């Protein structure tokens with residue numbers, strides 16, 4: 394379908410239910426309007442887009458990401474040395490490129506990325522999209538993948554008789570895990586500000602398709618006893634992450650992957666962090682933009 398929008402953009406499925414590889418465009422230079430629209434359409438259809446051989450710098454990654462809307466500024470925490478910006482760095486390397494010790498505060502903080510989650514679901518306006526670009530990749534087969542799970546495919550396959558009740562539930566998401574109490578990673582101000590509610594089931598505004606919206610920050614359900622809510626959230630997360638709804642991305646040099654945080658879960662897979670080097674740079678698009686963007690899509694990545 395995207396071929397209708399662009400003569401250059403080619404979209405190839407990588408999984409029966411979601412995930413597509415996009416080729417034909419260099420994302421490090423300003424995009425033609427029809428190319429961006431084709432990518433935007435593929436993003437809404439496929440949840441996860443894989444781009445190969447993109448030589449992103451932080452500047453060009455930020456410029457491309459801004460096509461999708463305003464960028465988030467990260468929250469201050471140990472993994473960004475409490476100096477957040479538009480680029481989040483997922484790595485086991487220090488500024489000189491040397492391996493960090495496992496007990497480094499930033500390394501400990503990044504272990505949270507190995508739980509299934511959606512980025513910034515603890516913010517009042519949750520993230521629309523994240524773009525992760527590979528800067529240093531571990532060798533093939535040693536781990537350090539990014540796993541994705543389709544909350545949309547899971548919702549479609551979930552027992553129909555239970556959906557009406559789930560459709561109207563509201564979930565409390567918190568930045569701190571698993572509860573706010575005694576989590577030293579965030580300040581009291583952050584824990585208070587970053588405790589929000591979102592629907593359990595979200596609807597894509599472009600195509601109307603529904604999905605489960607869960608993950609490690611989803612911790613309670615409004616009006617439901619905590620133990621019952623935890624059991625239900627665990628059940629839905631386990632359902633979403635069944636093998637048939639999952640795709641594991643093994644990173645290659647030059648890869649960049651953009652995912653739809655509204656409907657896809659993700660996690661980093663572990664690897665021997667004392668032996669192999671891995672460095673990924675992420676930009677995150679805030680979630681308010683898409684409706685406006687779809688109506689008045691920008692023409693270039695400026």
Ligand SMILES: [Fe+2]
Nearest residue numbers: 506511512659
């Ligand atoms: Fe993440």
